[in-house]
Amino acid sequence: MKANKLRIGVLDIVARAPTRALYARVMHANLASIMPQVIATWCEELGHDVRLECYTGFEDLDSILPRDIDVLFIGAFTQAAQLSYAISAMFRARGVVTVLGGPHARCYPQDSQKYFDYVVGFTDKEILGQVLSNPVTHKPLGVYLSAKKQPPSLPGVRERWKFIEPTLRKAPAFKIVPMLGSLGCPYTCAFCIDSTVAYQPLEMEQIQEDLRFLRTKMRKPRVAWHDPNFGVRFTEQMDAIENSIPPGSIDFLAESSLSLLSEPHLKRMKQNGFKAILPGVESWYDMGNKAGARSVKGLDKVKQVSAHVNMVMKYVPYVQANFVLGLDSDHGDEPFELTKKFVDMTPGAFPGYSLLTAFGQAAPLNLDLQRAGRVSGFPFHFLNNNHAMNVRPKNYEWREFYRHVIDLTKYSFSWRAIARRFTANRETIPQWMNVVRAISTEGFGRIEYHTGVLGRLESDRSFRDYFEGESDALPQFYVDRVRRDLGPLWGHLPDGALYHDPHAYLNAQTISPLMLKPVAGRGDMSAAATA
């Protein structure tokens, strides 16, 4: 294939499967990623024809997938790995060169190389240029490319608008524009993908220009900051907002650690229109730095964090407090009972629960877990922090663990808790968003799903053996679910693509990483893992 003007498709996969869920209807188009839009913009700047599609779970995939293309870029989370592998196989069979980028490519490059011609880690315009200079099929293993670090700058909202707008048209209730103010993080939480990625603020001038631009396009824009940890350079970021737009003319949403959310900061955030914030509490016994509760543990930490979150809610109307379930620091009933106390003491905050998941080579801690033989090969399709936990809990037997998870989820999404959350919130969107989330996939949906898993763990020895690592025969329940979710694409899923090596990261440390051949002196495996 000649690298003249190429016809390029870019697919941003938000949903791993078709859905009709109410929450998905309201939110999926608002969860689109920035990078596929960036890739599309860069491809155009390099002179190619581009079409971008965002799959939210409501489209007929077959009809939105671009035809007559030379190269297909897919951006996928791990939960969409099987979907993306099947799509890649379908396009490769037609002679299209396929490229995978995004969280799955960063976390599981070795597996991805089996199904794509190119797999990219950190991606800048130069890496993209390398792919597009001579895109050819690479079999049996795709080429792995990664820049040494995150790109120094990214196209702003104005340049991406052409790709943002059609995606937002799919959001029926309200529309959220994704932006970035920084990449990486200065902190080093060993469980986090950004613990080894240097903090890097993006150009404030560009951010200001983007905010001004948005006000020309939307009556009251809403912006979600995709920064891993918003507000590390708090003063600069607030100055940039204040110097570019009138106070409160844009609503903002951000993920930030509680330790950055002091009362003076919150006052300024309120003035500047921050409407939603997602702090991580994670655990009552660990990760005190994140929650701004360095040496406090147990009930004392619950009280401190609850008071802090209630204070945050005085300034920011929507708060989601994030927890990780199944951490090594937890044992017995207590962590779950403490979280219930938090739910009672902090009635307005939406509790976000994640099952501990080791996403391949996302974080240094995963090496320890793999070394300890505690990471299982649960199919990627279920690795979204909820549908499976691929780390065997240190201090719980699986049935006991699931009973706790179900009990906590029921407690948090009981009608009593839903009503208290509703009344503790003052604004209409937060009130109803919480109800929708509770009665849709995240509350009721998860109670039903986890209860089904527990039922099988209790009644089916082979199911339990798989969880306990005594058998690697994947229970039929999971196979059937992937088949159902992929629908007609199931037929394109390559043989063996349901399974992966859960120790690939560890093996890549000890065995010469033949699969990850760096190209032209650019990045290599260690660049992705330890930049």
Ligand code: B12
């Ligand atoms: C912002 C964010 C979100 C936002 C926005 C998501 C989105 N669509 O982008 C929201 C809150 C919606 C979200 C939701 C979820 N998230 Co999230 N999220 C993040 C976060 C904090 C930042 C990601 C980001 O935008 N970084 C900035 C970009 C520029 O950098 P980057 O991601 O490193 O991307 C580089 C390369 O990977 C590459 N690249 C990225 N995308 C693409 C695409 C193409 C086509 C190409 C060629 C290259 C490319 O180029 C970039 C520049 O070098 C990360 C954690 C982190 N610190 O990275 C988690 C993270 C990505 N999320 C994660 C998870 C698990 C989820 C959820 C499943 C949680 C849940 N249970 O709901 C959902 C899934 C949503 C979905 N679409 O499927 C995991 C993903 C692990 C995995 N392998 O799948 C991460 C890594 C956190 C973790 N647990 O470690 N998330």
Ligand code: SF4
């Ligand atoms: S968990 Fe948060 S604070 Fe810790 S390294 Fe990751 S982004 Fe930074």
